[in-house]
Amino acid sequence: MSEKKILLSGSRPTGRQHLGNYVGALKQWLELQDECDCYFMVADWHALTNSYNDTSSLPENTRLQTIDWLSTGLDPEKSTIFVQSAIKEHAELSLLLGMFTPLGLAERCTSWKDQVIEQGNEVLRTYGFLGYPVLQSADILMYQANIVPVGKDQVEHIEKTQDIAQKVNVRYGDVFQIPEWRLSHSPALLGNDGRKMSKSYGNCIYLAENDKEVWEKIRVMVTDPARVRKTDPGDPEKCSVWDYHKVFTPKDRWDEIQTNCKTAGWGCMECKKVLNEAVKAELDPMRERRAKIEEKPGYWKEVLEHGNGVARNRARETMARVREKLHLYPGDSQ
Ligand code: SF4
Structure with missing residues:
Protein backbone atom coordinates (compact mmCIF):
# COMPACT_ATOMS: atom_id res chain seq x y z
CA MET A 1 0.00 0.00 0.00
CA LEU A 189 -2.68 36.39 -13.35
CA LEU A 190 -4.73 39.01 -15.20
CA GLY A 191 -5.26 38.88 -18.93
CA ASN A 192 -3.07 41.02 -21.17
CA ASP A 193 -5.80 43.72 -21.25
CA GLY A 194 -5.76 44.05 -17.45
CA ARG A 195 -9.11 42.29 -16.99
CA LYS A 196 -9.70 38.87 -15.43
CA MET A 197 -8.04 36.27 -17.66
CA SER A 198 -10.80 34.63 -19.67
CA LYS A 199 -11.14 32.90 -23.00
CA SER A 200 -14.27 34.92 -23.69
CA TYR A 201 -12.26 38.17 -23.43
CA GLY A 202 -9.57 36.88 -25.80
CA ASN A 203 -6.89 38.08 -23.36
CA CYS A 204 -5.14 34.77 -22.56
CA ILE A 205 -1.69 33.52 -23.45
CA TYR A 206 -2.03 29.83 -24.31
CA LEU A 207 0.54 27.14 -23.51
CA ALA A 208 0.39 25.92 -27.12
CA GLU A 209 1.11 29.29 -28.71
CA ASN A 210 4.39 29.88 -30.54
CA ASP A 211 7.01 32.53 -29.70
CA LYS A 212 5.57 35.08 -32.10
CA GLU A 213 2.00 34.71 -30.81
CA VAL A 214 3.14 34.96 -27.19
CA TRP A 215 5.24 38.07 -27.86
CA GLU A 216 2.35 39.76 -29.68
CA LYS A 217 0.28 39.36 -26.50
CA ILE A 218 3.03 40.37 -24.08
CA ARG A 219 3.94 43.38 -26.25
CA VAL A 220 0.51 44.96 -25.80
CA MET A 221 0.08 44.02 -22.15
CA VAL A 222 -1.48 46.76 -20.00
CA THR A 223 1.05 48.39 -17.63
CA ASP A 224 0.99 50.98 -14.84
CA PRO A 225 -1.50 53.54 -16.25
CA ALA A 226 0.46 56.42 -14.64
CA ARG A 227 3.48 55.58 -16.81
CA VAL A 228 2.45 57.47 -19.93
CA ARG A 229 5.92 58.42 -21.24
CA LYS A 230 9.15 56.43 -21.07
CA THR A 231 10.53 59.13 -18.75
CA ASP A 232 7.68 58.73 -16.21
CA PRO A 233 8.66 56.55 -13.24
CA GLY A 234 6.38 53.54 -12.75
CA ASP A 235 5.07 51.45 -9.88
CA PRO A 236 5.42 47.69 -10.41
CA GLU A 237 2.68 47.01 -7.86
CA LYS A 238 0.21 48.70 -10.22
CA CYS A 239 1.35 46.72 -13.25
CA SER A 240 0.25 43.23 -14.30
CA VAL A 241 3.57 42.70 -16.13
CA TRP A 242 5.22 42.69 -12.70
CA ASP A 243 2.77 39.98 -11.54
CA TYR A 244 3.97 37.86 -14.46
CA HIS A 245 7.63 38.60 -13.62
CA LYS A 246 7.03 37.31 -10.07
CA VAL A 247 5.89 34.01 -11.50
CA PHE A 248 8.23 33.52 -14.45
CA THR A 249 11.37 35.67 -14.12
CA PRO A 250 14.20 34.38 -11.91
CA LYS A 251 14.32 36.19 -8.55
CA ASP A 252 17.85 37.47 -9.15
CA ARG A 253 16.42 39.90 -11.73
CA TRP A 254 13.59 41.30 -9.58
CA ASP A 255 15.65 44.17 -8.09
CA GLU A 256 16.81 45.24 -11.53
CA ILE A 257 13.21 45.23 -12.82
CA GLN A 258 11.81 47.18 -9.88
CA THR A 259 14.62 49.74 -9.91
CA ASN A 260 14.43 50.33 -13.65
CA CYS A 261 10.66 50.74 -13.40
CA LYS A 262 10.68 53.12 -10.41
CA THR A 263 13.51 55.30 -11.84
CA ALA A 264 12.33 55.19 -15.46
CA GLY A 265 15.67 53.53 -16.18
CA TRP A 266 14.04 51.57 -18.99
CA GLY A 267 10.83 51.65 -20.98
CA CYS A 268 8.01 49.15 -20.60
CA MET A 269 8.96 47.47 -23.87
CA GLU A 270 12.41 46.53 -22.49
CA CYS A 271 10.73 45.22 -19.35
CA LYS A 272 8.35 43.15 -21.45
CA LYS A 273 11.25 41.69 -23.46
CA VAL A 274 12.73 40.36 -20.22
CA LEU A 275 9.36 38.83 -19.38
CA ASN A 276 9.06 37.36 -22.85
CA GLU A 277 12.39 35.55 -22.41
CA ALA A 278 11.27 34.17 -19.05
CA VAL A 279 7.93 32.94 -20.42
CA LYS A 280 9.75 31.38 -23.37
CA ALA A 281 12.05 29.49 -20.97
CA GLU A 282 8.95 28.07 -19.24
CA LEU A 283 7.08 27.21 -22.44
CA ASP A 284 9.95 25.73 -24.51
CA PRO A 285 10.10 22.38 -22.64
CA MET A 286 6.30 22.13 -22.98
CA ARG A 287 6.58 22.71 -26.71
CA GLU A 288 9.12 19.90 -26.99
CA ARG A 289 6.89 17.52 -25.03
CA ARG A 290 3.82 18.52 -27.04
CA ALA A 291 5.63 17.81 -30.33
CA LYS A 292 6.41 14.27 -29.12
CA ILE A 293 2.86 13.71 -27.84
CA GLU A 294 1.38 14.86 -31.14
CA GLU A 295 3.55 12.40 -33.06
CA LYS A 296 1.25 9.72 -31.56
CA PRO A 297 -2.31 10.98 -32.18
S1 SF4 B 1 8.61 49.05 -16.46
FE1 SF4 B 1 7.74 46.98 -16.32
S2 SF4 B 1 6.85 46.87 -14.27
FE2 SF4 B 1 7.18 49.07 -14.74
S3 SF4 B 1 5.23 49.75 -15.57
FE3 SF4 B 1 6.53 49.16 -17.30
S4 SF4 B 1 6.03 47.04 -17.72
FE4 SF4 B 1 5.25 47.54 -15.68
Missing part, protein backbone atom coordinates in the same frame (compact mmCIF):
# COMPACT_ATOMS: atom_id res chain seq x y z
CA SER A 2 1.27 3.47 -0.88
CA GLU A 3 2.22 5.65 2.11
CA LYS A 4 1.75 8.79 0.07
CA LYS A 5 -1.10 11.17 0.71
CA ILE A 6 -3.89 11.07 -1.84
CA LEU A 7 -4.58 14.21 -3.82
CA LEU A 8 -7.62 14.92 -5.98
CA SER A 9 -7.90 17.85 -8.33
CA GLY A 10 -9.37 18.57 -11.72
CA SER A 11 -10.94 21.05 -14.01
CA ARG A 12 -13.77 21.30 -16.48
CA PRO A 13 -12.68 20.53 -20.04
CA THR A 14 -12.26 24.00 -21.46
CA GLY A 15 -9.83 23.11 -24.25
CA ARG A 16 -6.51 24.87 -24.68
CA GLN A 17 -4.93 25.75 -21.34
CA HIS A 18 -3.57 29.23 -20.72
CA LEU A 19 -0.98 30.70 -18.38
CA GLY A 20 -3.73 31.36 -15.81
CA ASN A 21 -4.59 27.65 -15.74
CA TYR A 22 -0.89 26.81 -15.53
CA VAL A 23 -0.11 29.16 -12.66
CA GLY A 24 -3.40 28.62 -10.81
CA ALA A 25 -3.38 24.82 -10.89
CA LEU A 26 -1.02 22.91 -13.17
CA LYS A 27 2.22 24.28 -11.69
CA GLN A 28 1.14 23.14 -8.22
CA TRP A 29 0.04 19.75 -9.57
CA LEU A 30 3.52 19.28 -11.06
CA GLU A 31 5.15 20.12 -7.74
CA LEU A 32 2.93 17.63 -5.91
CA GLN A 33 2.96 14.70 -8.29
CA ASP A 34 6.06 13.15 -6.68
CA GLU A 35 4.94 13.87 -3.14
CA CYS A 36 1.36 12.56 -3.45
CA ASP A 37 -0.65 9.82 -5.06
CA CYS A 38 -2.45 12.15 -7.48
CA TYR A 39 -5.78 11.85 -9.25
CA PHE A 40 -6.33 14.54 -11.90
CA MET A 41 -9.85 14.61 -13.28
CA VAL A 42 -11.31 15.99 -16.49
CA ALA A 43 -14.55 17.19 -14.89
CA ASP A 44 -16.90 16.85 -17.84
CA TRP A 45 -20.08 16.40 -15.78
CA HIS A 46 -19.25 19.65 -14.03
CA ALA A 47 -19.07 21.36 -17.42
CA LEU A 48 -22.74 20.51 -17.86
CA THR A 49 -23.84 22.10 -14.60
CA ASN A 50 -23.66 25.58 -16.13
CA SER A 51 -23.41 24.79 -19.82
CA TYR A 52 -25.92 22.06 -20.64
CA ASN A 53 -27.49 23.50 -23.80
CA ASP A 54 -24.58 22.75 -26.11
CA THR A 55 -22.17 19.96 -25.26
CA SER A 56 -20.71 19.54 -28.75
CA SER A 57 -17.30 20.96 -27.82
CA LEU A 58 -16.69 18.50 -24.96
CA PRO A 59 -14.80 15.80 -26.93
CA GLU A 60 -12.38 18.25 -28.59
CA ASN A 61 -11.93 20.23 -25.38
CA THR A 62 -11.12 17.01 -23.53
CA ARG A 63 -8.49 16.13 -26.13
CA LEU A 64 -6.87 19.58 -26.14
CA GLN A 65 -6.88 19.87 -22.37
CA THR A 66 -5.36 16.42 -21.87
CA ILE A 67 -2.59 17.12 -24.39
CA ASP A 68 -1.83 20.43 -22.66
CA TRP A 69 -1.76 18.77 -19.24
CA LEU A 70 0.70 16.17 -20.52
CA SER A 71 2.81 18.83 -22.22
CA THR A 72 3.39 20.57 -18.88
CA GLY A 73 5.00 17.39 -17.54
CA LEU A 74 2.10 15.68 -15.80
CA ASP A 75 3.28 12.11 -15.89
CA PRO A 76 0.74 9.29 -16.33
CA GLU A 77 3.30 6.90 -14.82
CA LYS A 78 3.09 8.86 -11.57
CA SER A 79 -0.44 10.29 -11.63
CA THR A 80 -3.89 9.02 -12.54
CA ILE A 81 -5.42 11.23 -15.24
CA PHE A 82 -9.04 10.31 -15.88
CA VAL A 83 -12.46 11.46 -17.05
CA GLN A 84 -15.20 11.98 -14.46
CA SER A 85 -18.07 10.66 -16.60
CA ALA A 86 -16.19 7.40 -17.24
CA ILE A 87 -16.51 6.57 -13.53
CA LYS A 88 -20.23 6.11 -12.96
CA GLU A 89 -19.68 5.68 -9.23
CA HIS A 90 -19.36 9.49 -8.97
CA ALA A 91 -23.07 9.75 -9.82
CA GLU A 92 -24.00 7.10 -7.28
CA LEU A 93 -22.00 8.71 -4.50
CA SER A 94 -23.33 12.15 -5.38
CA LEU A 95 -26.88 10.81 -5.02
CA LEU A 96 -26.11 9.29 -1.63
CA LEU A 97 -24.32 12.39 -0.32
CA GLY A 98 -27.31 14.44 -1.43
CA MET A 99 -29.36 12.61 1.25
CA PHE A 100 -27.03 14.03 3.89
CA THR A 101 -26.87 17.57 2.48
CA PRO A 102 -29.23 20.12 4.05
CA LEU A 103 -30.75 22.45 1.46
CA GLY A 104 -29.29 25.42 3.31
CA LEU A 105 -25.77 24.09 2.82
CA ALA A 106 -26.26 23.89 -0.95
CA GLU A 107 -28.01 27.27 -1.13
CA ARG A 108 -25.16 28.98 0.76
CA CYS A 109 -22.79 28.26 -2.14
CA THR A 110 -21.39 31.60 -3.38
CA SER A 111 -21.95 30.89 -7.07
CA TRP A 112 -25.60 29.89 -6.43
CA LYS A 113 -26.18 33.06 -4.39
CA ASP A 114 -24.38 35.30 -6.93
CA GLN A 115 -25.69 33.91 -10.15
CA VAL A 116 -29.15 32.58 -9.33
CA ILE A 117 -30.35 34.63 -6.37
CA GLU A 118 -28.67 38.00 -7.00
CA GLN A 119 -28.33 38.04 -10.79
CA GLY A 120 -31.52 36.02 -11.38
CA ASN A 121 -29.89 33.77 -13.97
CA GLU A 122 -32.83 31.50 -14.87
CA VAL A 123 -30.66 29.18 -17.01
CA LEU A 124 -28.76 28.21 -13.87
CA ARG A 125 -31.84 27.70 -11.70
CA THR A 126 -31.46 23.93 -12.03
CA TYR A 127 -31.17 20.99 -9.72
CA GLY A 128 -27.78 20.23 -11.34
CA PHE A 129 -26.29 23.66 -10.66
CA LEU A 130 -27.60 23.76 -7.09
CA GLY A 131 -26.17 20.29 -6.53
CA TYR A 132 -22.73 20.72 -8.09
CA PRO A 133 -21.00 21.18 -4.70
CA VAL A 134 -22.41 17.76 -3.73
CA LEU A 135 -21.02 16.25 -6.93
CA GLN A 136 -17.72 17.90 -6.11
CA SER A 137 -17.81 16.32 -2.64
CA ALA A 138 -18.41 12.94 -4.28
CA ASP A 139 -15.38 13.49 -6.55
CA ILE A 140 -13.16 14.15 -3.56
CA LEU A 141 -14.51 11.53 -1.14
CA MET A 142 -14.53 8.83 -3.82
CA TYR A 143 -10.71 8.71 -3.77
CA GLN A 144 -10.49 9.20 0.03
CA ALA A 145 -8.39 12.25 -0.79
CA ASN A 146 -6.28 13.82 1.98
CA ILE A 147 -5.40 16.93 0.00
CA VAL A 148 -7.32 19.10 -2.44
CA PRO A 149 -5.33 21.98 -3.96
CA VAL A 150 -7.58 25.02 -4.36
CA GLY A 151 -7.69 28.75 -4.91
CA LYS A 152 -9.19 30.88 -2.12
CA ASP A 153 -12.63 30.93 -3.77
CA GLN A 154 -12.80 27.13 -3.64
CA VAL A 155 -12.16 26.73 0.09
CA GLU A 156 -15.89 26.88 0.85
CA HIS A 157 -16.42 23.75 -1.28
CA ILE A 158 -13.89 21.78 0.71
CA GLU A 159 -15.52 22.96 3.94
CA LYS A 160 -18.86 21.68 2.64
CA THR A 161 -17.22 18.38 1.72
CA GLN A 162 -15.82 18.13 5.26
CA ASP A 163 -19.26 18.84 6.73
CA ILE A 164 -20.99 16.21 4.61
CA ALA A 165 -18.28 13.59 5.21
CA GLN A 166 -18.32 14.20 8.95
CA LYS A 167 -22.08 13.85 9.04
CA VAL A 168 -21.85 10.43 7.36
CA ASN A 169 -18.92 9.36 9.54
CA VAL A 170 -20.67 10.32 12.79
CA ARG A 171 -23.72 8.24 11.92
CA TYR A 172 -22.14 5.27 10.11
CA GLY A 173 -18.57 4.97 11.36
CA ASP A 174 -15.38 5.68 9.47
CA VAL A 175 -16.65 5.85 5.92
CA PHE A 176 -14.67 8.76 4.51
CA GLN A 177 -11.27 10.35 4.88
CA ILE A 178 -11.80 14.02 5.82
CA PRO A 179 -9.95 16.05 3.17
CA GLU A 180 -7.90 19.20 3.75
CA TRP A 181 -7.40 22.00 1.27
CA ARG A 182 -4.02 23.29 0.16
CA LEU A 183 -3.99 26.87 -1.11
CA SER A 184 -2.22 27.66 -4.33
CA HIS A 185 0.72 29.97 -3.50
CA SER A 186 0.80 31.69 -6.89
CA PRO A 187 -1.04 34.95 -7.54
CA ALA A 188 -3.89 34.91 -10.06
CA GLY A 298 -3.99 8.33 -29.98
CA TYR A 299 -1.63 8.71 -27.02
CA TRP A 300 -3.79 11.19 -25.04
CA LYS A 301 -6.70 8.74 -25.24
CA GLU A 302 -4.55 5.82 -24.08
CA VAL A 303 -3.53 7.92 -21.08
CA LEU A 304 -7.17 8.61 -20.19
CA GLU A 305 -8.24 5.01 -20.68
CA HIS A 306 -5.46 3.78 -18.43
CA GLY A 307 -6.34 6.45 -15.84
CA ASN A 308 -10.03 5.56 -16.04
CA GLY A 309 -9.17 1.96 -15.19
CA VAL A 310 -7.11 2.94 -12.14
CA ALA A 311 -9.72 5.46 -10.96
CA ARG A 312 -12.56 2.96 -11.45
CA ASN A 313 -10.85 0.36 -9.26
CA ARG A 314 -10.38 2.90 -6.50
CA ALA A 315 -13.98 4.11 -6.88
CA ARG A 316 -15.32 0.57 -6.66
CA GLU A 317 -13.43 -0.01 -3.43
CA THR A 318 -14.91 3.14 -1.93
CA MET A 319 -18.44 2.35 -3.07
CA ALA A 320 -18.27 -1.20 -1.70
CA ARG A 321 -17.36 0.32 1.67
CA VAL A 322 -20.07 2.97 1.44
CA ARG A 323 -22.78 0.45 0.54
CA GLU A 324 -21.73 -1.87 3.33
CA LYS A 325 -21.65 0.90 5.94
CA LEU A 326 -25.01 2.31 4.79
CA HIS A 327 -26.61 -1.19 4.74
CA LEU A 328 -27.32 -0.97 1.02
CA TYR A 329 -27.49 -3.85 -1.41
CA PRO A 330 -23.87 -4.68 -2.32
CA GLY A 331 -24.24 -3.99 -6.06
CA ASP A 332 -22.32 -5.67 -8.87
CA SER A 333 -18.99 -3.90 -8.44
CA GLN A 334 -17.91 -5.94 -5.40
